[in-house]
Amino acid sequence: xxxxxxxxxxxxxxxxxxxxxxxxxxxxxxxxxxxxxxxxxxxxxxxxxxxxxxxxxxxxxxxxxxxxxxxxxxxxxxxxxxxxxxxxxxxxxxxxxxxxxxxxxxxxxxxxxxxxxxxxxxxxxxxxxxxxxxxxxxxxxxxxxxxxxxxxxxxxxxxxxxxxxxxxxxxxxxxxxxxxxxxxxxxxxxxxxxxxxxxxxxxxxxxxxxxxxxxxxxxxxxxxxxxxxxxxxxxxxxxxxxxxxxxxxxxxxxxxxxxxxxxxxxxxxxxxxxxxxxxxxxxxxxxxxxxxxxx
Amino acid sequence: xxxxxxxxxxxxxxxxxxxxxxxxxxxxxxxxxxxxxxxxxxxxxxxxxxxxxxxxxxxxxxxxxxxxxxxxxxxxxxxxxxxxxxxxxxxxxxxxxxxxxxxxxxxxxxxxxxxxxxxxxxxxxxxxxxxxxxxxxxxxxxxxxxxxxxxxxxxxxxxxxxxxxxxxxxxxxxxxxxxxxxxxxxxxxxxxxxxxxxxxxxxxxxxxxxxxxxxxxxxxxxxxxxxxxxxxxxxxxxxxxxxxxxxxxxxxxxxxxxxxxxxxxxxxxxxxxxxxxxxxxxxxxxxxxxxxxxxxxxxxxxxxxxxxxxxxxxxxx
Numbered sequence: 001x002x003x004x005x006x007x008x009x010x011x012x013x014x015x016x017x018x019x020x021x022x023x024x025x026x027x028x029x030x031x032x033x034x035x036x037x038x039x040x041x042x043x044x045x046x047x048x049x050x051x052x053x054x055x056x057x058x059x060x061x062x063x064x065x066x067x068x069x070x071x072x073x074x075x076x077x078x079x080x081x082x083x084x085x086x087x088x089x090x091x092x093x094x095x096x097x098x099x100x101x102x103x104x105x106x107x108x109x110x111x112x113x114x115x116x117x118x119x120x121x122x123x124x125x126x127x128x129x130x131x132x133x134x135x136x137x138x139x140x141x142x143x144x145x146x147x148x149x150x151x152x153x154x155x156x157x158x159x160x161x162x163x164x165x166x167x168x169x170x171x172x173x174x175x176x177x178x179x180x181x182x183x184x185x186x187x188x189x190x191x192x193x194x195x196x197x198x199x200x201x202x203x204x205x206x207x208x209x210x211x212x213x214x215x216x217x218x219x220x221x222x223x224x225x226x227x228x229x230x231x232x233x234x235x236x237x238x239x240x241x242x243x244x245x246x247x248x249x250x251x252x253x254x255x256x257x258x259x260x261x262x263x264x265x266x267x268x269x270x271x272x273x274x275x276x277x278x279x280x281x282x283x284x285x286x287x288x289x290x291x292x293x294x295x
Numbered sequence: 296x297x298x299x300x301x302x303x304x305x306x307x308x309x310x311x312x313x314x315x316x317x318x319x320x321x322x323x324x325x326x327x328x329x330x331x332x333x334x335x336x337x338x339x340x341x342x343x344x345x346x347x348x349x350x351x352x353x354x355x356x357x358x359x360x361x362x363x364x365x366x367x368x369x370x371x372x373x374x375x376x377x378x379x380x381x382x383x384x385x386x387x388x389x390x391x392x393x394x395x396x397x398x399x400x401x402x403x404x405x406x407x408x409x410x411x412x413x414x415x416x417x418x419x420x421x422x423x424x425x426x427x428x429x430x431x432x433x434x435x436x437x438x439x440x441x442x443x444x445x446x447x448x449x450x451x452x453x454x455x456x457x458x459x460x461x462x463x464x465x466x467x468x469x470x471x472x473x474x475x476x477x478x479x480x481x482x483x484x485x486x487x488x489x490x491x492x493x494x495x496x497x498x499x500x501x502x503x504x505x506x507x508x509x510x511x512x513x514x515x516x517x518x519x520x521x522x523x524x525x526x527x528x529x530x531x532x533x534x535x536x537x538x539x540x541x542x543x544x545x546x547x548x549x550x551x552x553x554x555x556x557x558x559x560x561x562x563x564x565x566x567x568x569x570x571x572x573x574x575x576x577x578x579x580x581x582x583x584x585x586x587x588x589x590x591x592x593x594x595x596x597x598x599x600x601x602x603x604x605x606x607x608x609x610x611x612x
Contacts (some may be wrong), residue, residue, distance in 0.1 A: 123584025
């Protein structure tokens with residue numbers, strides 16, 4: 001009896017805490033979406049709120065009417081996400097597969113070669129100098145892709161998936177005379193396709209959300225990713241406000257995106273990935289649960 | 296190591312003797328693109344670490360620049376900024392590590408008490424949403440909460456007749472703000488990992504404990520927590536090895552790179568990045584990066600050997 005009461009108490013606490021946690025995670029989304037749907041005047045007067053005030057689509061119209069940069073940034077992000085994810089998943093898988101083969105002679109060496117980069121790194125400055133001054137990749141769209149292609153985490157995650165492939169399958173294919181490449185693409189990849197989908201989604205998320213490469217290497221306004229474009233919008237406004245405070249003349253405040261427009265841009269930048277996530281959640285969930293397996 | 300290799304080659308020999316003599320070369324060829332990319336973008340920069348002992352001049356390049364011995368390090372260790380940076384980096388990371396573990400485990404335990412599948416999924420999805428945002432989008436969210444005139448928090452303060460807070464110029468609020476947003480963004484991820492471990496625990500253990508008269512809290516204490524220990528240790532270890540590193544976007548974009556807040560928001564990584572963006576004192580920031588890497592490596596080796604002694608199952612290597 002006592003015990004039953006205890007369990008009811010535990011359940012009530014659990015549900016209430018989860019409701020609080022979930023609300024804390026969802027409400028900020030509502031605030032941003034509401035701001036993007038509010039009229040500029042209402043937002044300026046009353047501030048942010050979890051419901052739109054004076055509902056209007058004018059912010060979205062503004063974004064789409066003045067599309068130069070946002071559409072440009074969209075194109076860049078779609079390109080890096082699509083091309084980067086495909087290249088990354090293929091290259092990582094081809095590296096992970098030999099590492100999953102117990103009978104591969106140089107397995108231990110290559111394993112260490114990959115693992116060591118997780119423990120020690122040259123740091124940001126040497127990487128920057130290498131890419132910018134020796135490889136001359138500044139303002140080249142490939143700088144948003146190539147340096148990010150191989151992430152040791154993803155390689156080890158895929159190695160775990162490949163290691164679970166039934167050895168008999170591989171041997172049977174080998175006896176049938178299939179070469180290593182054929183075995184890999186025709187047997188191993190199809191069998192571990194759900195695992196690869198997880199890694200693909202995680203890589204796509206990383207490319208979609210990347211801004212660091214842009215911050216470091218892009219001075220050309222035409223090649224900015226969506227996320228970095230958002231950051232620029234914000235910091236341009238900060239700069240203008242700072243200047244207008246000190247100079248207080250000649251600053252064209254009307255040319256800046258309004259608050260509601262900025263929030264609409266934010267929805268554009270975050271929306272697609274959140275949408276994808278909700279649909280493919282089970283892949284993320286599975287992949288991340290396996291991701292905690294030790295390397 | 297040696298005996299290990301011997302058996303690997305032996306096994307390989309047995310399987311592949313007939314027609315797969317070229318197997319090793321083919322597998323190496325497959326791995327080659329990945330190996331090359333890692334070599335270029337991870338190993339070559341390690342060579343660039345010699346810059347930490349040089350006075351870098353753009354025109355002279357890495358190799359041509361003049362050697363200055365330990366001067367960059369002396370400058371760092373004597374500057375008051377460096378100690379502030381180290382203090383901020385380490386303290387924030389410690390807070391993040393503890394809170395990520397505590398909040399993650401709590402959320403996982405709560406999830407475990409939810410009966411309906413749909414409820415679990417609903418809570419999990421909601422808590423996971425922030426994980427999919429970039430720090431830049433999060434900085435828009437934090438602005439909507441913290442803005443002086445229009446922010447939600449100041450509106451709430453207004454309702455209670457309090458004065459508005461100017462968050463972007465007052466340092467004292469930022470430790471709490473940064474810690475909150477870091478926990479907030481990672482909650483779903485951590486909850487997922489711990490929840491995954493909890494549901495993999497054999498349910499017979501709980502049934503037996505219940506029959507033996509264990510209440511909920513004792514079951515958690517004697518069954519759930521011990522099962523979570525290896526995961527906590529592995530994740531904690533990895534986090535600890537990065538104690539001199541930071542999730543750069545959090546510290547750079549949330550405070551809007553506001554100079555007034557540097558005292559409590561600046562960490563080693565933001566300092567290094569600013570020096571790259573201004574191309575100033577690159578030698579010193581390379582030295583900072585080298586300190587980060589060495590401390591990280593030493594920490595993980597030390598902690599790992601300690602773990603191996605007491606919990607060999609959970610050691611990383």
